Amino acid sequence: MKEGGGGGGDGGFVRADQIDLKSLDEQLERHLSRAWTMEKRKEEAATGADQRGRPALAPAHSLQRRQRREDWEIDPAKLVIRGVIARGTFGTVHRGVYDGHDVAVKLLDWGEDDHRSEQDIAALRAAFSQEVSVWHKLDHPNVTKFIGAVMGARDLNIQTENGHIGMPSNVCCVIVEYLPGGALKGFLIKNRRKKLAFKVVVQIALDLARGLSYLHSKKIVHRDVKTENMLLDKTRTVKIADFGVARLEASNPSDMTGETGTLGYMAPEVLNGSPYNRKCDVYSFGICLWEIYCCDMPYPDLSFSEVTSAVVRQNLRPEIPRCCPSSLANVMKRCWDANPDKRPEMAEVVSMLEAIDTSKGGGMIPVDQRQGWLSCFRRYRGP
Known part of the structure; x- marks a missing residue:
């Protein structure tokens, strides 16, 4: 770093x-x-003496306590x-x-x-x-x-x-x-076959988008946005968790480099080792949005090295189902644009999601309800 x-x-x-x-x-x-x-050692410290009967010395770090x-x-x-x-x-x-x-x-x-x-x-x-x-x-x-x-x-x-x-x-x-609902990833796996209602998809996406928008307003870049790091409370509200690699956004993008995050969710500029900013979270959100809609994993048939190469060099993105409403598909495409400058701010993503009409449905069609379901997916390459 x-x-x-x-x-x-x-x-x-x-x-x-x-x-x-x-x-x-x-x-x-x-x-x-x-x-x-x-x-x-604790027992020795408590008695004030070591095994040879001499007073025990406090560790250096404890002497330096605030x-x-x-x-x-x-x-x-x-x-x-x-x-x-x-x-x-x-x-x-x-x-x-x-x-x-x-x-x-x-x-x-x-x-x-x-x-x-x-x-x-x-x-x-x-x-x-x-x-x-x-x-x-x-x-x-x-x-x-x-x-x-x-x-x-x-x-x-x-x-x-x-x-x-x-x-x-x-x-x-x-x-x-403590959030009893567990990780969002587990919730999506449980619904892998029957999928989620479209209004549930948009609500979950809004929760995540609002949380990220708030973090970015505080100049915090999460850097490991994925469904595994999102938790559900008892009312199924999504909350961002695991700030293990979060950091304040550098004033100079060249100070934000290095492969940090989880493969499959990492933006091309991060995979490349190029300078990056909060827009890396926007890219990861786009992948999460696809995952929430499909209740499936992106790139299930590719190895780590294949994913890295294809995302960076071939502009590979997850397959967008044909049944996905264009309003939601557009959010995905804009968020995972190869050019970080073309990705929206998370506050704009929130507005885009809030404008989506969920009253007429539009959720992912379960496998056992599809007709000609093999044509439901299309591979998305590029903007």
Whole structure:
């Protein structure tokens, strides 16, 4: 990732636009396996002596703890962490309760690693602090509500069937509202055969578009827009989640480079390693809109390398069904235009979706109801 805060008239984001939380929590997957070892160290710290009877020294990072509590910091004593609900390459999410409310808790652990210096850990913590200080100010019905975070707490416990497991002293966590509807991706998979009513398609798309429009108004680029990162509440309202690679938009587009996101949703300029801006989210939204309408996966028969090559060099896009109303198909095409400058702003996408008439239907036709369904799809290449 390139250094420098960039110039330009959007003013003064400086280091904030370098935040990338995926690099922060890469150690997470190993934290449970070390938990038992850390228990012994905690006991030694509690007794104030090591095995040779000498006073135990506090870790350097704890000596450097801030003297004041940030306004996004929660009280660890009010947090109960329970079972795992999701595991991934870059994170483990647990169910939990904070101050009597159901929450989701993402755990991060950067310590006790021979490859991490104190300076590295300090830099990771500074970036973590910047990221959550941005997220905690967000307030929108289509963005997952941030509740708080804690860095370096020593008294966190995970409840398991076998009792409590103490966490390493370097553990950090992010606490957000718990959404019982799960990921939008799962909802679409469940409806893969029968498809969704057109009014439901447009409502889901509007939820996502409004959330992204709000983020962009705050100069935040999500960078990993996909149905897997969108969650549903109990009323089926869509909320944007997983800000693991979100960052403030650089004033200078050349400061926003590097392949970040998920293949199949990534814009051509991102795949190319070219400079990009918030319009990469607009492209990803176009792919999500197709997925919401079709309840299917884009490019199911292509390998990763084939997708990358075809999207960039051949302008390949998902197949638009012939049964798709032109009003919705037009939104898809404009959003996934190869030229970022020709893509609409998300605020315009919201207006386009709001203008669509859903009273006469127009949803995807289920396979068992199609006649001549093989002609229902057409491959879309280019604007």
